[in-house]
Amino acid sequence: DFCLSRGLGDVYKRQVADILRALQQLATFHRNHFSYPVIGITGSNGKTIVKEWLHQLLGDQYRIVRSPKSYNSQVGVPLSIWQMEGWHTLAIFEAGISEAGEMKRLQQMIQPTIGVFTCLGDAHQQGFASSAEKFHEKAGLFSTASTIVYSPQQTAGFEIQQPQTRIVTWGQQAGATLQVLQQETKNGLTKLTVTYKGTEILFIIPFSDAASVQNALCCLAVCLSLDIPVAALQQKIQQLQPITLRLELKKGINHCTLINDSYSADLSSLEMALNLLQQQKQHPVTTAILSDFPVAPAQEATTYAQIIHLLQQYHVKRVIAIGSVLKNYMATLQGSPVLAASFGSTNSLLQHLPALNLHNEAILIKGARQFELEQLM
Numbered sequence: 001d002f003c004l005s006r007g008l009g010d011v012y013k014r015q016v017a018d019i020l021r022a023l024q025q026l027a028t029f030h031r032n033h034f035s036y037p038v039i040g041i042t043g044s045n046g047k048t049i050v051k052e053w054l055h056q057l058l059g060d061q062y063r064i065v066r067s068p069k070s071y072n073s074q075v076g077v078p079l080s081i082w083q084m085e086g087w088h089t090l091a092i093f094e095a096g097i098s099e100a101g102e103m104k105r106l107q108q109m110i111q112p113t114i115g116v117f118t119c120l121g122d123a124h125q126q127g128f129a130s131s132a133e134k135f136h137e138k139a140g141l142f143s144t145a146s147t148i149v150y151s152p153q154q155t156a157g158f159e160i161q162q163p164q165t166r167i168v169t170w171g172q173q174a175g176a177t178l179q180v181l182q183q184e185t186k187n188g189l190t191k192l193t194v195t196y197k198g199t200e201i202l203f204i205i206p207f208s209d210a211a212s213v214q215n216a217l218c219c220l221a222v223c224l225s226l227d228i229p230v231a232a233l234q235q236k237i238q239q240l241q242p243i244t245l246r247l248e249l250k251k252g253i254n255h256c257t258l259i260n261d262s263y264s265a266d267l268s269s270l271e272m273a274l275n276l277l278q279q280q281k282q283h284p285v286t287t288a289i290l291s292d293f294p295v296a297p298a299q300e301a302t303t304y305a306q307i308i309h310l311l312q313q314y315h316v317k318r319v320i321a322i323g324s325v326l327k328n329y330m331a332t333l334q335g336s337p338v339l340a341a342s343f344g345s346t347n348s349l350l351q352h353l354p355a356l357n358l359h360n361e362a363i364l365i366k367g368a369r370q371f372e373l374e375q376l377m
Contacts, residue, residue, distance in 0.1 A: 023075070024077075027078030027079075027082060031109055038093065039114045039116060044120055047094040051094055058223065063090070065088045066092040068272055081109055110141065115142030117155060118154070118215070120155040135156070142160070148166070148168065149218065150167075189208065191204050192217070203234060220233065220237065256360065258363050259276055259365065265293040270307065274316065280362035286362045287316070287361050291373060300325070308329060319340060322346055322349060327339060346371050
C-alpha cells in the first residue's frame with residue numbers, strides 16, 4: 001500500500017501492483033505542475049559534480065532545486081522531483097541508468113527542457129549491447145528538450161541528431177559552440193581561452209586535473225546557453241569548490257564534531273546538512289554556525305522564516321550568526337534555537353572563537369561562499 005495524506009486525518013489508501021511504478025507516476029504528476037526550466041544531466045561520469053557546480057554558478061540568478069547527493073536512479077529521481085515547489089525558478093536533476101530501457105521512465109519524470117550529456121565511458125557497459133546503444137539510451141533523456149549541451153569529444157564521437165533542437169557543443173573541435181583555443185595549466189590553476197559567438201573569452205578554473213577541466217567546460221557551456229553574463233561567469237568559475245566540501249565530517253578540538261558545508265547557502269542543502277547534524281547523537285548540544293544567505297530582497301523575510309523553521313525542526317540548540325541579516329531575524333525568536341553570538345565577518349568570529357567555549361558539540365558550518373567559512377576548519 002501507499003498513502004497520501006490530504007488535510008488533517010484524511011488518509012487515502014490504494015493497493016498497487018508495482019510500488020516503484022506508482023512512485024514514479026506520482027513524481028510525473030508532481031513534475032507536470034511546474035513550468036520553470038529543468039536541466040537533466042546524464043552521462044557515465046561527472047553527473048553529480050556538474051550538477052553541484054551548476055548550482056554554485058547559477059545560484060545568484062535562480063532559486064534552484066536539485067537532486068540530493070547522487071539521487072539519479074529509478075528511486076532517486078522521483079524522490080528528487082518531489083522537492084519541486086512553486087517558488088523555485090530552476091531544477092537540476094541527474095539521471096543514471098545501468099541497462100537498456102531504463103531511461104524512458106526517467107525521461108517521463110524529469111522532462112528536461114535543457115539536456116546535458118557529461119561523457120560516455122565504460123561504466124555499466126555490461127547492461128548494453130554496445131557503446132552506441134548506451135549512448136542512444138542515455139541521450140533518450142533529451143527527447144523533448146529544447147536545448148542539448150554536450151561534447152562529441154567526450155561521447156566517443158557519437159553525435160546527437162535531433163531536429164528542431166538547439167545543440168550547444170563544447171571542446172577543442174573546430175565549429176564547437178564553445179571552442180577551446182588554448183589551455184594552460186600552472187600552479188593548480190587552468191587558464192582557458194575560448195571562443196563563444198565570435199568572441200574570445202578567458203576563464204580561470206581553480207583546478208588542473210583533466211576531469212575537473214572537462215566538467216567545468218561543460219558547466220560553462222550550460223551557463224552561456226542560459227545567457228549568464230560573461231563577467232559574472234568569469235568571477236564565479238574561479239570560486240568553484242570541490243564537492244568533497246559537501247557535508248564533510250571532521251573531528252574538531254575540545255571533543256567537537258564538525259560538519260563542513262561551507263561553500264553553499266540555500267534551503268534545500270541546509271535541510272540536508274541539518275539532517276546530518278541531528279544524527280550526531282554522541283553530543284548533547286548541536287550548534288549551527290551560519291552566514292547570511294544570498295537572497296533577493298523580495299524573498300528575504302520568507303527565506304529567513306524557512307531557515308528558522310528548519311533550525312527548529314531539527315532541534316538545533318544554538319546558532320552563531322555571521323553577517324548583518326540573520327542575526328536580526330534570530331533576535332526576534334522566542335525559545336530554541338538561541339542566538340549564542342553574532343559577528344560581522346568570519347575573521348571577527350575567529351578572533352573571538354576561544355571565548356565561545358565550544359566543547360563536546362556537533363557543529364554545522366554552513367554559509368555563502370563570500371564569507372569564506374572554510375577558514376574555520
